Amino acid sequence: MQICADMIVHSFIRDGFGLQKIEIELSIVPGLPQMKFLGMPDGLIKESEARIKTAIRNQGFEIPASKQVLIQLRPNDIKKHSRGLDLAVAAAFLWETEQLPKPERPKPALYGELNFNGEVIAPLDFCDVETLKSQETIITGKSETDLGFDYLSVNELRTLSVPTIHTKQDVTLQIVEPSVENLFLSKAQARLAMIIAAGEHSALFAGPPGTGKSTMAEYISKILCPNYEDLKMSAQIARYFGEKLEWIPTRRPHHKSTLLSMIGAGRPPEPGEVTRAHGGVLIMDEFLEFDSKLQEALREPIETGKIMISRAGAAREFPAKFLLLATTNLCKCGQLIPSTKNQCQCRTVRKRQYVERLSGPILDRFQIISFSHEYSQEHDVSLTDIRHRVKRAREFAQENRKQHAPNSRISSLSVEKDISPSLQKVFKLKMSSQRRLKSVLQVARTIADLSESREIRAGHLNEALALSLRSATRIQVDLQRYI
Numbered sequence: 001m002q003i004c005a006d007m008i009v010h011s012f013i014r015d016g017f018g019l020q021k022i023e024i025e026l027s028i029v030p031g032l033p034q035m036k037f038l039g040m041p042d043g044l045i046k047e048s049e050a051r052i053k054t055a056i057r058n059q060g061f062e063i064p065a066s067k068q069v070l071i072q073l074r075p076n077d078i079k080k081h082s083r084g085l086d087l088a089v090a091a092a093f094l095w096e097t098e099q100l101p102k103p104e105r106p107k108p109a110l111y112g113e114l115n116f117n118g119e120v121i122a123p124l125d126f127c128d129v130e131t132l133k134s135q136e137t138i139i140t141g142k143s144e145t146d147l148g149f150d151y152l153s154v155n156e157l158r159t160l161s162v163p164t165i166h167t168k169q170d171v172t173l174q175i176v177e178p179s180v181e182n183l184f185l186s187k188a189q190a191r192l193a194m195i196i197a198a199g200e201h202s203a204l205f206a207g208p209p210g211t212g213k214s215t216m217a218e219y220i221s222k223i224l225c226p227n228y229e230d231l232k233m234s235a236q237i238a239r240y241f242g243e244k245l246e247w248i249p250t251r252r253p254h255h256k257s258t259l260l261s262m263i264g265a266g267r268p269p270e271p272g273e274v275t276r277a278h279g280g281v282l283i284m285d286e287f288l289e290f291d292s293k294l295q296e297a298l299r300e301p302i303e304t305g306k307i308m309i310s311r312a313g314a315a316r317e318f319p320a321k322f323l324l325l326a327t328t329n330l331c332k333c334g335q336l337i338p339s340t341k342n343q344c345q346c347r348t349v350r351k352r353q354y355v356e357r358l359s360g361p362i363l364d365r366f367q368i369i370s371f372s373h374e375y376s377q378e379h380d381v382s383l384t385d386i387r388h389r390v391k392r393a394r395e396f397a398q399e400n401r402k403q404h405a406p407n408s409r410i411s412s413l414s415v416e417k418d419i420s421p422s423l424q425k426v427f428k429l430k431m432s433s434q435r436r437l438k439s440v441l442q443v444a445r446t447i448a449d450l451s452e453s454r455e456i457r458a459g460h461l462n463e464a465l466a467l468s469l470r471s472a473t474r475i476q477v478d479l480q481r482y483i
């Protein structure tokens, strides 16, 4: 076996949901028979030594007895996490030791997982990113789906010299609307679901257990109009977690979830639930039971559609544009209902805790607040009809205002011009907070769209005021009476 000059190949490490290209320099020097990774590899990379060596031997190649294999990862100064360095290291080793002929093209990029038999598998996170488009030669392993770019594939290390050519196919995102046949809501619930879904207005469903709060949140997630630009990113995020996107993402974290699991954490930063919900719905059942810091942390993604994670000097921004739907009891026992005979068994201190947690800042997260004890049990409006109305409202906004974003993401100013000036003066007087004013305006725009009306009329504003301002006041004022 002849040892020759150092071998340089390229591979990729994780960088958010994409990949960053790195250089791998492999050198074989006298020393203990081991592989040593330099340049801030993480634990997963370090433990790949046994797997790579076993794969190389099982493919019929040799590993020199008294030589050390040094693997330098560049750039040196960033912590590296990768699922696909196995193939790059094994190939560089086989080329360096001339057990396989060196590639004709210089410095190819290799990214693949190895099993003990030496078979090569394309990692799940290997997908279409800018870095890959500019790369001349990419070699990976077997993949069940099209990767979105041209590449060479090898089934096992032995066939590195005779890879198969794969040409990019035109892949369109394929998602399927969930079936809503046989799903029905009462008239009032249907109206509410229609408004929330058409405008993508964040909503809090409050009331005793068993009154249909969770059902509302679940049904709304089935009838939203997907935004295909956002869903491209959602698909990439799903792939990162080893999942396939079939419909808009719906995340339903448990109320005991930690702050870090919700917003993301780690070094390098890993995305959390708010990012996994990007392009879809974040359902938070028992909202008041979630940690208050976590509720506070939702402010940033709700306002900007993004989340910045800063940990130990490493900062990263992840997408986090989602519709927040939450449910809650109004007290611990769940039987506290505004404006009705009080059945609540909770002690005063407990009631006060709940009511205080429902004070201004938290309620402000929700554009619509609804009381589930008022829902009728007569379910006679089909979800198919509601979905149709939602689509029609969105088409109306597109046709008349060239507006593609849902109403919850447009500015108040652009809505105000659709209201007659005299009406504006009257209703602005009622507003105590700018945020609530914005919610009422946006919800009123959605209600007008559902009636296919360019102008926002008094009736639209009144319905929006009831759903947004009056219900928020009801929680704050009425509940105070019980403590």
Ligand SMILES: [Zn+2]
Residues within 6 Å of the ligand: 331, 332, 333, 334, 335, 336, 344, 345, 346
């Ligand atoms: Zn109670």
